[in-house]
Amino acid sequence: xxxxxxxxxxxxxxxxxxxxxxxxxxxxxxxxxxxxxxxxxxxxxxxxxxxxxxxxxxxxxxxxxxxxxxxxxxxxxxxxxxxxxxxxxxxxxxxxxxxxxxxxxxxxxxxxxxxxxxxxxxxxxxxxxxxxxxxxxxxxxxxxxxxxxxxxxxxxxxxxxxxxxxxxxxxxxxxxxxxxxxxxxxxxxxxxxxxxxxxxxxxxxxxxxxxxxxxxxxxxxxxxxxxxxxxxxxxxxxxxxxxxxxxxxxxxxxxxxxxxxxxxxxx
Amino acid sequence: xxxxxxxxxxxxxxxxxxxxxxxxxxxxxxxxxxxxxxxxxxxxxxxxxxxxxxxxxxxxxxxxxxxxxxxxxxxxxxxxxxxxxxxxxxxxxxxxxxxxxxxxxxxxxxxxxxxxxxxxxxxxxxxxxxxxxxxxxxxxxxxxxxxxxxxxxxxxxxxxxxxxxxxxxxxxxxxxxxxxxxxxxxxxxxxxxxxxxxxxxxxxxxxxxxxxxxxxxxxxxxxxxxxxxxxxxxxxxxxxxxxxxxxxxxxxxxxxxxxxxxxxxxxxxxxxxxxxx
Numbered sequence: 001x002x003x004x005x006x007x008x009x010x011x012x013x014x015x016x017x018x019x020x021x022x023x024x025x026x027x028x029x030x031x032x033x034x035x036x037x038x039x040x041x042x043x044x045x046x047x048x049x050x051x052x053x054x055x056x057x058x059x060x061x062x063x064x065x066x067x068x069x070x071x072x073x074x075x076x077x078x079x080x081x082x083x084x085x086x087x088x089x090x091x092x093x094x095x096x097x098x099x100x101x102x103x104x105x106x107x108x109x110x111x112x113x114x115x116x117x118x119x120x121x122x123x124x125x126x127x128x129x130x131x132x133x134x135x136x137x138x139x140x141x142x143x144x145x146x147x148x149x150x151x152x153x154x155x156x157x158x159x160x161x162x163x164x165x166x167x168x169x170x171x172x173x174x175x176x177x178x179x180x181x182x183x184x185x186x187x188x189x190x191x192x193x194x195x196x197x198x199x200x201x202x203x204x205x206x207x208x209x210x211x212x213x214x215x216x217x218x219x220x221x222x223x224x225x226x227x228x229x230x231x232x233x234x235x236x237x238x239x240x241x242x243x244x245x246x247x248x249x250x251x252x253x254x255x256x257x258x259x260x261x262x263x264x265x266x267x
Numbered sequence: 268x269x270x271x272x273x274x275x276x277x278x279x280x281x282x283x284x285x286x287x288x289x290x291x292x293x294x295x296x297x298x299x300x301x302x303x304x305x306x307x308x309x310x311x312x313x314x315x316x317x318x319x320x321x322x323x324x325x326x327x328x329x330x331x332x333x334x335x336x337x338x339x340x341x342x343x344x345x346x347x348x349x350x351x352x353x354x355x356x357x358x359x360x361x362x363x364x365x366x367x368x369x370x371x372x373x374x375x376x377x378x379x380x381x382x383x384x385x386x387x388x389x390x391x392x393x394x395x396x397x398x399x400x401x402x403x404x405x406x407x408x409x410x411x412x413x414x415x416x417x418x419x420x421x422x423x424x425x426x427x428x429x430x431x432x433x434x435x436x437x438x439x440x441x442x443x444x445x446x447x448x449x450x451x452x453x454x455x456x457x458x459x460x461x462x463x464x465x466x467x468x469x470x471x472x473x474x475x476x477x478x479x480x481x482x483x484x485x486x487x488x489x490x491x492x493x494x495x496x497x498x499x500x501x502x503x504x505x506x507x508x509x510x511x512x513x514x515x516x517x518x519x520x521x522x523x524x525x526x527x528x529x530x531x532x533x534x535x536x537x538x539x540x541x542x543x544x
Contacts, residue, residue, distance in 0.1 A: 102440045
């Protein structure tokens with residue numbers, strides 16, 4: 001199955017997955033004008049795993065939504081896979097995983113995973129993985145016909161990941177997907193997410209406010225500051241590609257986490 | 268993920284399970300029995316008051332006389348229930364269908380909602396008893412004004428709930444449809460309509476009983492058949508037993524109507540519905 005999954009998202013060119021230049025987002029309300037994002041610039045190459053790390057209100061979810069074409073920047077330019085964010089969205093190059101899973105409660109697990117194939121002209125690619133295969137990939141074989149209320153929080157989030165992968169996206173955008181889960185479930189899903197990332201060769205942009213989650217998962221961490229939301233530092237994570245959970249007790253891991261904490265606290 | 272649990276051979280467990288099931292059975296029996304005990308007590312108090320105080324039959328009947336009337340004049344009661352039932356069901360269908368259509372239009376055309384929703388609220392504040400003569404003047408003495416009253420009475424709660432159900436979609440589900448480049452039509456059928464069903468059914472259950480009230484009120488004015496007309500007739504003739512029997516027939520029809528809607532809801536809304544207030 002690993003080969004079938006890999007075929008749908010070939011890393012063909014050196015074209016960056018996401019390139020932001022001077023992105024700014026400004027919300028105007030009655031009381032104030034909020035600079036949600038200010039002068040964000042970075043380049044993300046295809047196949048990478050990038051975490052956006054920062055305190056609440058630093059605009060990391062907004063930045064994710066700019067990439068997904070859900071929020072339009074008021075300044076700067078963004079290119080996704082060499083084109084506009086809208087083109088990437090229409091081409092189904094983007095998969096989005098929300099914090100609360102956002103499954104449709106009247107659909108079973110398998111029907112939720114199939115939703116992207118039913119709307120927006122998204123038909124199944126002949127060579128892509130089937131909803132059944134994807135549910136198996138996220139470890140939910142046998143729960144195809146369960147309704148969301150019959151699944152645990154962790155299982156619902158697994159269904160949401162399978163749903164995001166069903167149209168074979170080249171970039172997977174994840175908005176604090178494990179934020180509402182208990183730590184034990186979260187650890188397990190972190191391990192599985194790394195496995196899925198390696199099997200599917202997708203680019204992942206992962207929003208979190210957990211230093212340990214960011215360090216454990218990422219190749220790079222983009223540390224953000226608040227008011228206005230901006231880039232503090234892009235920290236490369238120099239850990240081996242193969243990461244058992246125990247790596248979190250290693251000296252290298254602790255040093256990187258301490259550095260991230262320092263960058264977050266520098267004000 | 269799931270690992271098979273090996274079969275337990277533990278006598279204490281079997282015993283605990285049996286005790287649990289016995290307690291559950293007892294609780295179910297109690298829950299069914301207690302309302303009957305309550306109803307029986309009330310009937311006994313009613314009978315005791317009527318016989319003990321020697322209440323004359325033109326003021327209040329004894330329970331026995333009501334049962335007797337229900338049995339002896341069953342055919343006549345059913346003949347009068349038929350038009351009321353037809354009016355209530357027609358009004359229910361008409362009022363709710365129109366409400367669902369208008370809610371759908373409102374959700375897609377905000378301008379129309381802003382222009383007309385206040386007017387609908389205003390019309391809804393007119394009491395049913397005041398609307399009835401207006402509609403009789405407009406539509407005559409036939410079945411039409413009764414259906415119109417039943418429809419009007421159903422219309423408003425369904426419209427309000429339907430608009431709320433169509434609009435109160437999980438914002439992240441809305442964003443998901445956006446990421447998937449779903450059309451407005453797809454958002455309506457795949458998301459909004461499904462989301463509105465629990466809201467719709469909570470309105471339909473209210474409408475099932477109010478539609479009957481609407482039809483009965485309609486029959487108070489200018490007609491000689493129907494549950495409403497029979498109630499007025501029995502009151503003017505001091506036939507208290509017939510009055511009570513007619514009221515019971517009307518109530519039974521209301522309950523049956525409500526029950527049918529609840530059954531349909533169970534068939535249609537199979538997922539865990541979010542709490543609807």
